[in-house]
Amino acid sequence: MTRKLYWEGGITESEVEVLYCEKWADRGYRVLLNATPFHPQGGGQPSDAGWIDEAEVFAVEEADGNIIHYTHQEVGSGSAFARVNVDQRQRYSRLHSAGHLIGHALEAFAWRPVKAHHWPGEARVTFKPAGDAQAVDVEAVQNLCEDLIARNLPCKVKVDEKQFRQVGFGELKPYGCGGTHVAETADLQGLQILSANLRKGQLIVQYDIQ
Template identity: 30%
Template sequence: MKTRRLFYEDVYIQEFEAIVLSCEEKDGKYHVILNATAFYPEGGGQPADKGMIDNIPVADVQYIDGELCHIMESPLEEGAQVVGKIDWNWRFDLMQQHSGEHIVSGMIHEKYGYENVGFHMGEEIITIDLSGMLTWQQVQEIEKKVNYYIWMNQQVNIFYPDERQRKFIPYRSKKELTGEIRLVEFPGADLCACCGLHVTHASQIGLVKILSCKKFRDGVRMEMLSGKRALDYLSGSTEQNSQIAVSLSVKENETKEAVQRLLDEVYDLKGQLAQEKQKSFEAKAASFAGKGNVLLIEDTMEAAEVRKCTDSILNTCGGIAALFAGNDTDGYKYAIGERNGDIKELVKKVNKELNGRGGGKPFFAQGSVKAAGKQIKALFCDFISE
């Protein structure tokens, strides 16, 4: 490789000088190779660095054909001396996320023997896929252990063992590795083959917050945050909880109970409302007793309410009951039924002529139409009495 990788010599380099070795145009962009760089290329699960070279934005950084390429929108002159500046906030955030992930994965591997089989470092959330199941209580125990380790401020060791040494080092890796292997060690927590960038001392991670742990394939998928991302998340959650407490007129440590009381009240009110609506459906049904076939066009109702009202009318009318609820602008939800009858052909006709979709059983169907009320009335006028 032509490029000296300054990011491996000092992970905290933010600005550097270099010589442009080559600059080639490819697919409308410029692939620039320098004699030295602090820009980390995408690899090891870590996204590429962002930043500028001579005040020109670096769009991406990749290993291409064995060389470290800076992909840029504008060209740089071959042989020129340039100044590169990386986006340090972006870089340090990724270092915090990556290092936090190593400690979490290492401690889970040590305690439960699970492998990290998938890792994604997104701009908002970090996900880890593990090969076994974990309960939320186990996840919380790991989180406490990880943060205690961070506070102890262990120094991170990065080294390149030779082939003989590797036989006696129990490092984590997703696949068999050959050639030069870079090992990243968080003493007492993790030892893993990795080409990514990490903090030099564990305390620089700040903290780790595990957000969720859900079943995924044969194991679990865990969502987590480290460092500033974790702090921002907790600060935002605290602010939201404070606002909820003010709205509910309770103390901030009482919001859970207050919300549960509110949900219980809402549940009771919904039950009472459902009972009142059912009474109104039954009253409406009583007005159609013995009418035979019935068509109703009502204001907007929920699909479940359309079904329940139609079912009530079927108990009294003695024929087909068709209820359409909605308006000419948004369309109508419908329910059509006939006790012990067969309305399949009628439903097909409704869907075809009223631009509708829906279906169900031979004696009862639900769906929706995009049509005007007068079109609905015209379709049913021959055999339904309003």
């Protein structure tokens, strides 16, 4: 099982051990490390990109507890240095945390988040009514989010003995989550609520962050 360094204080680079590197069809190589700073695609978040030594990592996935890195170049076995594209990681983390913030904001109107997609240019959170759900509009969601951002709530992470991970901000209820996040809600300045539309009984909130 690959050690998830990205769960350990947002690590973005580390000395690692290459356990194997194998040819992957005609698309490059599959690389397994003993530990990794790379977050795999999942939980509504794209995978990190970056480098293992000089080999570019263009995709990352998790399978059976192992995290597989896809590279264009072969990576030699033994010691290596893995580093994540930090600007991209920050972008993905801000989008993911913003999705959580929107979830908290809408719960005040009795809407429960059921699905989220935190990809750049496509970010949205889908809600179902939880009881007597109230009508909301873009301005109401924007104002609630800006209030939470202004309160500068710290990110709090808990991982239990079964490796179930929860992420929350300040006193807000945590959500089960394996993704990467900002350190505090002040890092989410520039959040823009683009739309809030009802479709087949579900509320879909689209957003972006500058």
